[in-house]
Amino acid sequence: MTMVNQEESLLLYLNEAIATTRSKEALFKIVTEKLRLIFPFDVILILTVDQEGYYKRVLLRDYVSDLDAAAQEPQPLQRTPWRGTPVERFLADAHVRTLALPELIRDFPDFAMFGFLRNLGIACLTAVPLRTGGQVIGLLCLASRRAPDFRDSDLALLEKIGSLVAVAVSNTLAFEEVERREREKTMQLAVNNALLSIKERTELFRTVATEINRVIPCDFFGVRVQKQGVVKAFAELAKQPDGTFAVLDPNRWDHVPEYQAMQAEAFELFFQPAIYNGADYGRLAEQYRLMRHIRAKHAAKSMIAAPLGITNEAAAALILARHQGGDFQPTDLELLISLAPQIALAMRNLFAFEQIETLRAQLEQERTYLIAEINTTGHFEDFVGQSAVMQQVQTRIAQVAPTDTTVLISGETGTGKELVARALHNLSPRQGRALIKLNCAALPAQLIESELFGHEKGAFTGAHDRRIGKFELADGGTIFLDEIGELPLDLQAKLLRVLQEKEFERIGGRRVIHTDVRVVAATNRVLEDEVAAGRFRADLYYRLNVFPVRLPALRERPEDIEPLLRHFLERFTKQLARPVRGLRERDLRAMQHYGWPGNIRELEHVLEQAVIVSSGAFLEFAGFSGATVPAAPALPDHVPLKTLRDQERDHILAALHRTGGRVSGPHGAAGLLDINPKTLEARMKKLGIRRTVGVEG
Known part of the structure; x- marks a missing residue:
């Protein structure tokens, strides 16, 4: 075969391959292998240029080494x-020509490709312009370790081959553009479907990150929200070795003040369209602490940010980052910006949906709580009394109720501390929201924290679901902490934080929850003594004791006993559907002289039982399991009075005797005395009373 026939055969073969081969890899393999049969070269390089x-x-194909040339060559595969x-x-002299590599390195010492070729032992470079339609669209470069001896016919053949390769490159780029647009359309459709159908935040952004990664490979996907000058992570996902995305906790850094400051410093980076690759990202890392932190923790080397406009009150941005692979390109940013309206709409819907769900859950919790309150709580109208000491109490309630000041109510068991708390709430601007009550002595110490602050699902054994705590439930309203003196010391510190900072965290949670709650606390202990004994924190005591309200014992206001009796008799007569019966003067005097260790609550129970058991014209207070009201204690002066401790001890013993020694349960002494069983057991232990009825410890 003559040289001319050989050249024509080569051109025909290449032309047919270009017309029938769609795979870029297969096409370039055919072209390079055929060219090597005629022209000696060791490395072939094809570049495209644009307007x-x-x-x-x-x-880039290397026939010198066995290594992957793309892995050796430092120049990234991207537009430069x-x-x-x-x-x-x-391009300035677009014809076939051969140049010595040392001369090129002398003129362009920083051009990375030349250093790569030199390491392979390359001596010269032959550049062939790629022309199609009268325009140069790129270069075909043949690199050799020995200088080639090209004749004029060889150069002419290379010009023809360059035209054929130009067609191949144009076709390949066109096919790739079509495929890219199809991938983008598929991705956009998948993202839109996810945005429209998925309402749960974690699953939504995992799906969106996965779909975007198919077209714009990334190692990190994040959404940041700026509101009132504060930047926070709304969603963060990191690619795993298997290619899936794991959701990171977006609130994991919120409680770190330094990280919040770093976020604020880098505010401008996220909320304007930008690409930061290579050296640009390196400069950011030198300028911004947040970028240094991300580079050190995640080995990030490039970042792209696309703003998402949401509302006038909040702005958001979509951020992608890579720690491997090529740099982000302007087409990537254009694609992300095209997705911005749909993502912004989905985020607005997500905000609204989550807010509705939060409010729904809170309202359901409040509804459940308030139904229980209606069924179990006393009535405010029971707050009866015109004595001087009670008028003073009512004055203090009226003074402090309209404020948000923390109130500490002190008084013996049964004096009406919960009624005062309810009055403070009902007379305050918060009356439209819930009054949430927690008895600090009613639960084991390990459960009080969960009751106060809530817990996340899986926070501890038995935490099968998320629980909303009392402080979160009381947001906007009032929380009443009864028997605050029983709160364990470790929880006293956490309560102090809520009072000081107005924030807390659920057990097992990382998100800081802010709360607007008015705190009313009550105790039957002398907290000053508890502080002195080291059982109560002094700083918490001073935080609670901002406005003290002391409730007098019933024995301190005997003039109120008669109106209280009339009030309870009227209520129980109607409630129990019993006929109206009279009250003997001797019984009234006896009650006015009785010490009432159980205070108003004890008086209420005495009257209720009297209404139930009486059958004649007058109320009977004796004749059932022992006398409820003792005879009037008109004791001679030489007979010593019992101490309050002994009086309380005798009263508990009488209750135990009546219940057969039973402490808890529907027929136990705790129910009879209307106190928590745990509280009663604590009082029994303190007073030396054993469970066996009538046997003193």
Whole structure:
């Protein structure tokens, strides 16, 4: 076969391959292998250029080493400005020519490709312009370790081959563009479907990150929200070795003040469209602590940010980052910006949906709580009494109720501390929201924290679901902490934080929850003594004792006993559907002289039982399991009075005797005395009373 026939055969073969082969890899393999049969070269390189002044490598094949050339060559596979590069020199004189590599390195010492070729032992470079439609669209470069001896016919053949390769490159780029647009359309459709159908935040952004990654590979996906000058992570996901995305806790840094400051410093980076690659990202890392933190923790080397406009009150941005692979391109940013309206709409819907769910859960919790309160709580109208000491109490309630000041109510058991708390709430601007009550002595110490602050699902054994705590439930309203003196010391510190900072965290949670709650506390202990004994924190005591209200014992206001009796008799007569019966004067005097260790609560129970058991014209207070009201204690002066401790002890013993020694349960002494069983057991232990009825410890 003559040389002319051989050249024509080569051109026909290449032309047929270009017309029938769609795979870029297969096509370039055919072209390079056929070229090597005629022209000796060791490395082949194909570059494309565009009218905007950029070039991009589409092929690099190394026949010198066994290594993957793309892995050796430091130049990234992306659009790069050709101004000031050897590409500009070749384009300025667009004809086939051979140049010595040492001369090129002398003129362009920083051009990474030349250093790569030198390491392979390359001596010269032959550049062939790729022309199609009268325009140069790129360069075919044949690199050799020995200088080639090209004849004029060889150069002419290379010009023809360059035209054929130009067609192949144009076709390949066109096919890739079609495929890219199809991938983008598929991705956009998948993202839109997810945004419209998925309402749960975690699953929504995992799906969106997965779909975007198919077109714009990334190692990190994040959404940041700026509201009132504060930048916070709304969603963060990191790619795992298997290619899936794991959701990171977006609130994991919120409680770290330094990280919040770093977020604020880098505010401008997220909320304007930008690409930060390579050296640009390195400069950011030098300028911003947040970028240094991300680079050190995640080895990030490039970042892209696309703003998402949401509302006038909040702005958001979508951020992608890579720690491997090529840099982000302007087309990537354009694609993300095209997705911004749909993502912003989905985020607005998500905000609204989550807010509705939060309010629904809170309202359901309040409804459940208030139903229980209606069924179990006393009535405010029971707050009866015109004695001087009670008028003073009512004055203090009226003074402090309209404020948000913390109130500490002190008084013996049964004096009406909960009624005062309810009055403070009902007379305050918070009356439209719930009054949430927690008895600090009613639960084991390990459960009080969960009751106060709530817990996340799985926070501890038995935490099968998320629980909303009393402080979260009382947001906007009032929380009443009864028997605050029983609160364990470790929880006293956490309560102090809520009082000081107005924030807390659920058990097992990382998100800081802010709360607007008015605190009313009550105790039957002398907290000053508890502080002195080391059982109560002094700083918490001073935080609670901002406005003290002391309730007098019933024995301190005997003039109120008669109106209280009339009030309870009227209520129980109607409630129990019993006929109206009279009250003997001797019984009234006896009650006015009785010490009432159980105070108003004891008086209420005495009257209720009297209404139930009486059958004649007058109420009977004796004749059932022992006398409820003792005879009037008109004791001679020489007979000593019992101490209050002994009086309380006798009263508890009488209750135990009546219940057969039973402490808890529907027929136990605790129910009879209307106190918590745990509280009663604590009082029994303190007073030396054993469970066996009538046997003193």
